[in-house]
Amino acid sequence: MELFLMSLTTGIMVGGIYALVALGWVLIYKCSGVLNLAMGELTIIGAYVSYTFHSIGVPFVPAVLLTLMVGIVLGILTERIFLDKLIGEPILAVIMVTVGLSFFLKGLVGYLWGSDTRVFDPPVFDIKPISVGFLQISPVYLWSFILSIVLLIVFVCFFKYTRWGLSMQATADDETAALSLGVSARFVYAAAWAIAFMSAGVGGALLGNINGINVSVGYLGLLVLPAVVLGGLNSVPGAIVGGILIGLLQNFSGTYLDQYFPGGVKEIVPFAFMAVFLLFKPYGLWGWERIERV
Amino acid sequence: MSSVWLPCGDYHQNYAEDQGWWQSRFIKGKMLLLLLVVFVGIPVFGGEYGMSVGTMIGYTAMGALGVQLLIGYSGLLTLGHAAFIAVGAYTSTMLILQFPWPQFLLDLGLAYPVSLIVAGIVAGLWSVLFGLPSVKVKGFYLILTTMAAQFITVDFILTQYISQIGGRGQAFSLPPGTIKIGPWVVDDELSVYILMAVLLTLMVIVLANLLRSKPGRAWVAIRDNDIAAEALGINIVWYKLLSFFVAGFMAGIAGAFWVCNTAALSPEHFQWFLSLWLVGVILIGGVGSIQGAIFGSIFMVLVMELLQMAAIPLAAYFPKILVDFAYIKDMAFGLAICAFLIYEPNGLAYRWWQAKNYFNLWPFSY
Numbered sequence: 001m002e003l004f005l006m007s008l009t010t011g012i013m014v015g016g017i018y019a020l021v022a023l024g025w026v027l028i029y030k031c032s033g034v035l036n037l038a039m040g041e042l043t044i045i046g047a048y049v050s051y052t053f054h055s056i057g058v059p060f061v062p063a064v065l066l067t068l069m070v071g072i073v074l075g076i077l078t079e080r081i082f083l084d085k086l087i088g089e090p091i092l093a094v095i096m097v098t099v100g101l102s103f104f105l106k107g108l109v110g111y112l113w114g115s116d117t118r119v120f121d122p123p124v125f126d127i128k129p130i131s132v133g134f135l136q137i138s139p140v141y142l143w144s145f146i147l148s149i150v151l152l153i154v155f156v157c158f159f160k161y162t163r164w165g166l167s168m169q170a171t172a173d174d175e176t177a178a179l180s181l182g183v184s185a186r187f188v189y190a191a192a193w194a195i196a197f198m199s200a201g202v203g204g205a206l207l208g209n210i211n212g213i214n215v216s217v218g219y220l221g222l223l224v225l226p227a228v229v230l231g232g233l234n235s236v237p238g239a240i241v242g243g244i245l246i247g248l249l250q251n252f253s254g255t256y257l258d259q260y261f262p263g264g265v266k267e268i269v270p271f272a273f274m275a276v277f278l279l280f281k282p283y284g285l286w287g288w289e290r291i292e293r294v
Numbered sequence: 295m296s297s298v299w300l301p302c303g304d305y306h307q308n309y310a311e312d313q314g315w316w317q318s319r320f321i322k323g324k325m326l327l328l329l330l331v332v333f334v335g336i337p338v339f340g341g342e343y344g345m346s347v348g349t350m351i352g353y354t355a356m357g358a359l360g361v362q363l364l365i366g367y368s369g370l371l372t373l374g375h376a377a378f379i380a381v382g383a384y385t386s387t388m389l390i391l392q393f394p395w396p397q398f399l400l401d402l403g404l405a406y407p408v409s410l411i412v413a414g415i416v417a418g419l420w421s422v423l424f425g426l427p428s429v430k431v432k433g434f435y436l437i438l439t440t441m442a443a444q445f446i447t448v449d450f451i452l453t454q455y456i457s458q459i460g461g462r463g464q465a466f467s468l469p470p471g472t473i474k475i476g477p478w479v480v481d482d483e484l485s486v487y488i489l490m491a492v493l494l495t496l497m498v499i500v501l502a503n504l505l506r507s508k509p510g511r512a513w514v515a516i517r518d519n520d521i522a523a524e525a526l527g528i529n530i531v532w533y534k535l536l537s538f539f540v541a542g543f544m545a546g547i548a549g550a551f552w553v554c555n556t557a558a559l560s561p562e563h564f565q566w567f568l569s570l571w572l573v574g575v576i577l578i579g580g581v582g583s584i585q586g587a588i589f590g591s592i593f594m595v596l597v598m599e600l601l602q603m604a605a606i607p608l609a610a611y612f613p614k615i616l617v618d619f620a621y622i623k624d625m626a627f628g629l630a631i632c633a634f635l636i637y638e639p640n641g642l643a644y645r646w647w648q649a650k651n652y653f654n655l656w657p658f659s660y
Contacts, residue, residue, distance in 0.1 A: 035434045037373075085636050091433055092371055093635050096577055099373075099570050100635070103628030110621035225438055233434075261454075268450040275427060275442035282431045 005135060007251040013141030015247020017206050020148040022224040022231070022239035023155060024199035030172040030234050031192035034083060035095050038102035039200060040221030045105060046071065046201030047208035047217050048113050051120060060124040064205050071201040075194035083193070084186065106218065117214040124209055144206040151199065152240055159236065164191060172234070219267070223250075226274035232287025241285065246270050313506040332491050337484055345487040347599055349555055352490035354591035356548035357568070358575045359497055359584065360541035365573065366582035367505060368537040369517030370428055374440035375545055375572050377424075377447035378417045380564035382546025384456055386413040387466050387559050390473070392459070403474040406554070414546035420447070421542025428534050432520070444566050453561045465560040473554040480554045493551055497544055502584055504540065513537055574631045580641025589642040594627070601626055 021043055028036050036042075049070050053063035082101055086094050125143060129136040159165040170178040171188045179185055200221065207217050227246045231238025254266035283289045306312040316322045336348050357379055364370045389409035399405055424443035428436050457466075473480045480489055504510050512533045515523035524530050553559060571594070579590020601623065609616045634641065 035437075037437075082632055082636070089635075089639070092365065092581075093577075093639060095371070095434065095437065096573060097632050097635050100574070100628040100631030103570070103624045104632070105628070107621040107624030107626075107628060110624065111618050114618075225441070229435070229438055264450060264454060268446055271442040271445045275424070275439045275446075278427050278431050278435050278439055282435055 003255060007255040008248065009135055009137055010141065011248035011251035012244055013137065013145045013247070014251065015244030016141075016145035016148040017203050017243075018220075018223055018227050018246055019240040019243025020144070020151060020206075021200055021203040021221055022227040022243045023148075023152065023236065024196035024203075025224050025228050026231075026234065026236055026239040027155075027168075027199070028192050028196045029228075030236075031168045032083070032087070032171075032189045033094075034098065035091065035233075036098045036196065037095060037225075038098045038105060039196075039224050040218035041102045041105035041109070042197055042200035043204040043207065043221035044109050044213070044215065044218045045074065046197070046204030047213045048109055048118075048204075049201065050205035051118055051208060051213055052113075054120055054124070055118075060120075060205075064202060067201045067205060068198045071197035072194040075197035076190045078197070079190045079193040083189065087185075087189070106215070110215070115215065117212040118208075119212040120209055140206065140209050147202065147206070148240075148243075151202070152236075155195075155236060164188075168192065223270055226270040229274050229284055230277060232284030234288055235284070235286035238284060238286040249273060315502075329495070332495075333488070337487060342483050345483045347595060349483070349487050349490050351591045351595045352487075352494045353548060353552055353555065354572070354575060354595055355588050356490075356494055356497060356551065357545060357572045358579070358587040358591055359501055360544040360548070361572045362576045362581070362584065362587040363501060363513075363544070364537060364541045366576060366586070367510065367517060368513040368534065369432070369520070370425070370534060370537060371433060371437045372440040372541075373437050373566075373569050373573060374424065374442070374444035374447075375541070376564040376566065376568035377440075377444045378421045378542045378545035379549040379552070379568065380448050380452055380561065381420045381542075382413040382417040382549030383553050383559055383564070384452060384549070385416045385546065386410060386550035387468065387553050388456070388459070389413070390468060391466065403476045403478070406473045406480070407475050410547060410550045413550040414543040417546025417549065418539040418543035421538045421545065422535050425535055425538030425542075428538070429531050440569075441566075444569055448561050448564050448566075452564070457561060465558050467558040468553065470557070473557075486555050489554065490551060493547060497547070498584060498588075501540075501544075505584075509533060509536060571627070574627060576641075577631060578634045578641055580643030583641075583643040585646060586641050586643035589646065593642060594630070597626065597630065598623060 021039060024042070025036055025039050028034050046067055050060075050063050050067040053066050054060060058066065078101065082097055083094070086097055125139040129138045130142065131137075157165075159169060167178065167183040168188050168191065170181065170183055171185055175185055178188075204213075204217060204221075207220055211217075223246055224243070227242035228239055229242070230245055231240070231242030249269055250266050253269040257265050257269070300306075300317075311317075316325075332348075336344055340348065357375060360378070361372060361375050364372045364375075386406075386409040389412060390405055393405075393409075395405050399408070421443075424439060427439040431439070470481055471479055475489075478485065480486055505513070512523070512528045515526065515528055516530050516533060520530055549564075552563070556563070575590035575594050576587050577590070578593055579588065580586030602619070605615050605619055605622070615622065638645070
């Protein structure tokens with residue numbers, strides 16, 4: 001029972017970080033229809049940039065804020081250089097550009113920061129776990145969970161109440177109609193990429209605090225794909241629920257399945273689950289179903 | 295095939311003529327010359343280095359042909375082809391190492407050819423297993439299921455279980471002289487190169503023939519509009535799975551061939567990188583043409599070799615280059631994909647076609 005509750009809380013907490021990164025992914029998809037396979041690399045970049053700021057002596061919170069700034073710049077640059085020219089191209093072309101982008105960014109990160117694992121020094125969060133009853137939660141997880149919930153609320157409000165959020169929704173719904181109403185689609189796409197870089201940046205900074213930063217953080221970034229498929233590709237709440245469910249799934253399989261299938265079952269289960277899930281509910285929990293005609 | 299240039303006033307009168315391979319004596323001569331270059335020219339004049347580059351190109355092309363079939367002809371996006379190559383490689387190695395071969399088969403040197411074919415079949419079936427979701431989903435979702443194939447197969451089953459067989463830990467190695475076809479031992483650059491050339495030629499012929507017969511037409515119809523294809527009476531489930539089987543079979547053969555090139559096998563050779571690399575190759579070469587897969591392989595392998603060559607003299611000035619060569623390679627590959635997709639979405643095959651047309655009409659362009 002204790003084990004169960006432990007896995008449950010850890011799952012929810014880790015899931016919070018996945019949810020955060022998944023949110024960025026869904027935003028890009030919602031606004032511009034780009035299926036982004038470079039999310040893992042965006043996460044690594046966020047991790048390394050915040051690490052760099054932190055290592056030159058900036059405290060963690062301003063470092064994350066600076067990471068957000070860098071994220072905005074990088075997001076707009078990426079959109080302008082690579083994706084702007086691909087609006088309206090076939091889906092494979094756009095996906096493969098993001099794959100090319102992910103190679104480029106991975107190479108760039110490797111070139112700039114090397115392949116050693118970097119650890120935040122001094123550690124940002126207390127290593128000593130907080131005890132709630134008999135549960136032990138380490139502060140990193142708790143903070144990231146809180147942060148992702150806060151950001152979720154911010155994003156939902158942003159979409160519902162601000163001018164930019166509304167124009168993004170309009171573009172997602174019907175690009176031509178939005179253009180005719182005076183919404184600048186290019187601005188919306190740039191904003192979507194900036195937001196994606198920002199949320200990946202925060203996610204990366206938090207993930208980097210858990211196990212240190214190396215290329216495998218990018219693998220964790222790939223886990224957003226099962227999360228968004230589970231939630232539905234164009235649903236913001238779906239991304240959150242999907243992320244948390246994937247976190248739970250990972251931790252429960254790590255706890256209970258590892259004895260039957262030793263070795264990284266934890267890393268594989270989300271993808272296996274996703275493959276099976278797609279057979280039954282290809283549009284996820286809250287995705288839009290598309291009816292196809294000839 | 296059908297884009298062959300004909301003099302004004304000459305028309306194809308039936309499908310067989312339109313799809314014929316040897317439409318003119320010039321084409322026949324050109325193809326024979328190509329075969330001559332591949333089988334005689336490169337081994338004689340290329341030397342060890344030329345042959346090793348050729349082998350690399352051939353291996354890439356073998357994998358890329360399968361990806362081309364899936365993406366370019368059937369419209370089934372895949373990002374997990376390395377998994378099927380790995381299945382082929384491991385099947386063949388495990389058969390050679392672990393299977394109790396009857397002595398007469400070993401004496402006749404049939405162990406490797408048999409394992410080659412079994413590897414193809416196993417990889418094909420494995421690919422069909424992960425192709426099953428294609429019945430219900432397509433596009434991006436299919437990318438996800440094939441990605442799942444990659445991670446489940448290579449990172450989990452092969453790394454955690456298969457690699458542990460026999461207590462060797464990570465890598466398997468084949469004792470020298472195990473790989474032989476009849477009396478012919480495949481152990482040096484020349485024999486590996488020739489085996490590659492033979493396999494690649496066979497694959498191209500088989501694929502080209504499939505594509506101009508019923509399955510090929512069905513695949514193209516499914517790619518262009520699967521609902522319309524179904525309305526035309528094409529069994530799309532069967533043809534989609536057939537496409538996965540053929541692509542997996544080719545991947546299996548490629549994997550089994552890779553074993554004889556390296557004589558050692560580890561899951562590191564079949565990471566997700568390879569899957570993405572193969573898709574990149576066909577994008578650069580041109581989606582939807584067999585030549586595209588070959589051109590893409592030649593281009594990418596040569597560019598990487600040139601980068602490597604350039605890195606050595608440059609290292610005198612920037613010592614970091616050699617250490618971080620893998621990263622530079624990644625960056626170059628990523629940029630190449632992006633640049634081709636943005637500026638030349640039709641790939642190298644299209645340029646080739648343009649050049650051919652230009653010279654067909656030369657010197658009078660009208």
